[in-house]
Structures are given as structure tokens and as C-alpha cells.
Amino acid sequence: MIRNPASKETARKPNMREAILAAAEELFATNGFNAVSVRDIAQAAGANPGSVTYHFKTKDGLLLEIYRRHCGPMNLRRSELLAAAKRVRDLQDRLEAVVRAYVVPAFTSGSDLAGGGARFTRLRAVMSAEGNEVARKIIAQTFDDTSHAFIDAVHESLPHVPRTDIVWRSHFLLGALYYSLVTPDRVSRLSRGEADGSDAASAIEQLVQATVAAFQAPALDQAPARRRPVVSSKT
Numbered sequence: 419m420i421r422n423p424a425s426k427e428t429a430r431k432p433n434m435r436e437a438i439l440a441a442a443e444e445l446f447a448t449n450g451f452n453a454v455s456v457r458d459i460a461q462a463a464g465a466n467p468g469s470v471t472y473h474f475k476t477k478d479g480l481l482l483e484i485y486r487r488h489c490g491p492m493n494l495r496r497s498e499l500l501a502a503a504k505r506v507r508d509l510q511d512r513l514e515a516v517v518r519a520y521v522v523p524a525f526t527s528g529s530d531l532a533g534g535g536a537r538f539t540r541l542r543a544v545m546s547a548e549g550n551e552v553a554r555k556i557i558a559q560t561f562d563d564t565s566h567a568f569i570d571a572v573h574e575s576l577p578h579v580p581r582t583d584i585v586w587r588s589h590f591l592l593g594a595l596y597y598s599l600v601t602p603d604r605v606s607r608l609s610r611g612e613a614d615g616s617d618a619a620s621a622i623e624q625l626v627q628a629t630v631a632a633f634q635a636p637a638l639d640q641a642p643a644r645r646r647p648v649v650s651s652k653t
Contacts, residue, residue, distance in 0.1 A: 435473045437463040439487070442480050447541035450548045451481060478552050481545075485560045488538045493564045495523040500564075504571055513575040517591075517629045518622075520568050524595055525618045539599040572633055579637050591629050598625060 441462035445454045456477055460467045474480040499519030506512035524539070545553040565588070572584050598605075598621050605615030614620065 434463070434465055434469055438465055438470055438473060438480070439484060443484050443537060443541060446481065446484070447537050447544055450544050451477075451550050451553055452548065478556075481553065482556050482559075484538070484541070485556050489560045492523045493561075495526075496520060496564050497567065499523070500567060500571055504574070509575050513572065513633060514626060514630050516568065516571045516575060517626050517633070519571075520591070521595065521622055521625055521629070524599065525622055539596055543596045543600060576633060579633070580639075583637050584633065587629075587632050587635075590632065591625075594625060594628070 438459060442454070442459045445458060445462060454477075456467050456470050459477075459480070460470050463470075470477075470480065474483060496519055499522065500516065503512060503515035503519045506515050542557070545557065569581065569584055569588050572588070573579070573581050576584070598615075602615030602621070605613050605621075609615075
């Protein structure tokens with residue numbers, strides 16, 4: 419009988435699966451998905467390539483599992499908070515509760531998995547920027563349902579604002595959320611130390627209030643007309 423060498427290694431190292439996940443997450447967050455090979459991941463985890471395929475089949479499967487283990491609890495918490503927010507009667511208060519339901523879980527899960535929160539946020543930003551088709555499908559599979567639920571809840575609070583405008587503003591919120599989690603030191607530096615970018619409570623409040631104001635801005639087709647600058651064809 420031919421034995422799978424990865425099975426023997428797994429028996430010796432019961433935490434090998436977690437080691438592979440952690441190594442892959444760090445490498446993907448640093449170098450992107452395309453530049454990292456299964457061999458790179460195995461070497462960083464102290465495993466052999468067969469162990470990676472034994473646990474996750476493919477590199478695609480490994481990336482999917484990274485997203486699942488981070489986003490499952492976060493999406494569940496968002497859904498719970500969103501359901502509570504939608505029961506708020508006052509539309510102004512409801513809007514703030516809806517935004518808070520989206521923002522808070524991203525920060526409160528930031529210390530999960532031994533610092534993986536910030537690292538995973540960096541990975542998400544890299545995956546989005548890289549434009550890899552595998553990553554795009556995984557992102558859609560992981561986030562689209564909760565994103566649609568959030569956008570719909572905002573629209574219910576602001577029925578006079580077109581849903582397309584809300585989609586744009588939600589997109590901007592996601593960018594601000596990424597940046598707040600990945601580079602908190604920039605807030606501290608630009609404020610000359612008067613603000614602490616790593617203060618999650620302050621970051622949440624600033625982001626919630628700014629986002630609520632952005633959602634409440636007039637619809638694009640209702641905003642005051644502005645003269646567009648004339649671009650000269652001369653060089």
C-alpha cells in the first residue's frame with residue numbers, strides 16, 4: 419500500500435494546517451496571490467508541498483479557506499447587528515445604526531487569529547488591487563450577500579437617494595475602512611500625535627459619522643450644478 423507522505427507529516431504535526439494557513443495569509447498579503455507558489459507556502463510553514471495539497475487541494479482552495487475563517491464570523495456579526503439596526507424606527511438613528519453594524523465588526527475582529535485581522539485586511543486590499551480572477555470570485559462569494567443587505571438597508575433609510583449613489587458611497591466606505599485598519603500610524607503622524615490612529619473606538623466613531631454624512635449628501639442628479647473646468651487641447 420502506498421502511503422501519502424503528507425498524512426504521516428500531519429500525524430506528527432497536528433497544527434500543520436494552521437501553520438499553512440498562517441504562512442499563506444502572510445505571503446499573499448505581502449506579495450499577492452499570483453507571485454506566491456505552493457512551494458513558497460510550504461517552505462514558510464515548515465511543511466512539504468504535498469501537505470498543502472493534502473489539506474487544501476489547490477492554492478485557490480487555500481485562499482478560499484483564509485477568507486472563510488476570517489469572514490464567516492464577521493459576516494455573521496454584521497447580519498446580527500444589521501437586523502437589530504433595521505428595527506430602529508427613526509430613520510436618522512436607523513441609518514447610523516446600519517453604518518455602525520457594517521463598521522464595528524471589522525474593527526472588533528482585528529485582534530483575531532494572533533493579529534490576523536490587520537493582516538487579512540491588507541490581504542483583501544492586495545487581492546482587490548491585483549485583479550486576479552480567482553480572488554475576484556472568492557471576494558464576491560464571501561461578501562456580496564452582506565454587501566447587498568447593507569446597501570438595501572441604507573436605501574431603506576434614505577429612500578430619496580438612488581441606490582446607485584448608495585453603491586458608490588458604500589464603495590468609498592470600504593476603501594476608508596481598509597485604509598483605517600491597515601495604516602493607522604498615518605493618522606498619528608499627520609495629526610502630529612494629537613490623534614491616535616490605533617484607537618479603534620475613535621476610528622469607529624470618525625468613520626461612522628463621516629459615512630453617515632456622505633450617505634446623506636444630495637443625490638448626484640440633485641446636487642447643485644457645478645461648472646466643469648475647460649480642458650485645453652493645446653499642449
